[in-house]
């Protein structure tokens with residue numbers, strides 16, 4: 001033991017009370033908390049009682065107790081003279097931090113220690129002062145210590161009771177909280193179930209509506225296809241008959257009759273165009289058009305269109321078709337692509353009174369961008385979506401006086417989608433329009 005503070009001698013069982021009191025005093029002086037003081041005093045008192053109790057054999061004749069401080073702990077050493085009592089010592093594990101027993105033929109040495117709380121550094125000067133205080137305080141009588149011990153017992157009991165009450169209250173609160181949580185959980189899971197049922201019902205309704213919509217759209221497509229098909233023969237016949245009437249070989253017509261026959265021919269031609277457009281659209285919508293994929297040179301498509309569309313131009317509008325730089329390969333359906341571009345070029349010429357209609361193609365990563373730009377009347381921004389709806393035409397006549405069906409753009413968009421691309425418009429009234437066809441170079445058939 002490094003630093004000894006005080007020691008005492010025990011000769012009879014009644015001296016054990018004094019030892020207990022001394023243990024408490026020393027523990028308090030070095031800074032142990034109250035509960036630890038009682039623990040250490042109780043441990044020493046238990047050792048003392050064991051040593052001096054005669055259990056059918058001879059007990060210790062005397063014992064010396066040393067209190068000291070070392071390694072941040074209060075150390076207690078008991079040297080008992082007499083036959084070994086080691087096997088009688090009670091278990092003190094919970095009262096002290098360390099406990100060792102050296103058992104000899106005439107002496108039994110018990111050492112125990114308890115940690116001093118952090119911050120209780122004991123300097124030499126402090127230890128000297130403690131030594132002085134302990135030397136000055138005379139041990140009290142066993143009765144005093146007994147009274148003190150009783151008081152401590154009562155305090156401990158009181159504390160235990162308070163703890164128990166606190167625990168009971170905590171338990172009650174916990175139970176209350178649990179009940180609340182359970183109620184909330186039940187309510188929430190009820191609401192969740194309700195919501196889930198609603199969502200499921202909503203989905204079922206949605207499925208039903210989509211099925212109805214699909215059926216309606218299919219019925220519309222079927223109707224358009226049938227009606228246009230049925231109309232084509234009689235309209236063609238009307239055109240043929242009107243041409244016959246107009247024929248120089250036929251009986252001559254009066255001027256009025258000739259004008260009326262011309263009117264019939266013009267209207268029948270308009271009707272035939274509408275019927276043909278409707279048939280095309282119905283075919284595209286019904287999914288019966290299967291692109292015929294092949295490797296196409298865009299320059300071939302461009303030069304063919306340059307030739308066929310030029311016939312439509314008037315003196316005031318120039319058609320400019322810019323050949324793409326080679327290699328201008330794309331995997332696509334040549335006929336469908338030419339149909340789309342022809343449609344866009346026709347529109348450009350139809351809605352441009354002066355200036356130019358230009359077609360050019362550029363590569364953008366894995367895509368080709370084919371743009372048809374005109375210097376025509378343009379389209380207000382709020383109608384950019386509507387012009388792709390069937391039969392929609394921007395109010396006001398085309399500046400060239402040409403007529404249309406309002407079916408060209410919806411059909412063109414369907415074809416571009418079929419080819420794996422997209423058709424978009426950028427336009428401003430008075431500033432012209434640009435229609436852009438974006439198509440994957442590798443095609444949309446998933447073969448390359």
Ligand code: ADP
Nearest residue numbers: 347348351378387393394404405406407408409
């Ligand atoms: P159509 O040309 O037979 O009327 P479309 O579906 O091709 O039908 O076009 C729908 C409408 O979009 C046209 O009636 C026209 O109002 C507008 N539009 C299309 N192309 C152009 C263009 N290049 N410039 C201005 N308006 C256009």
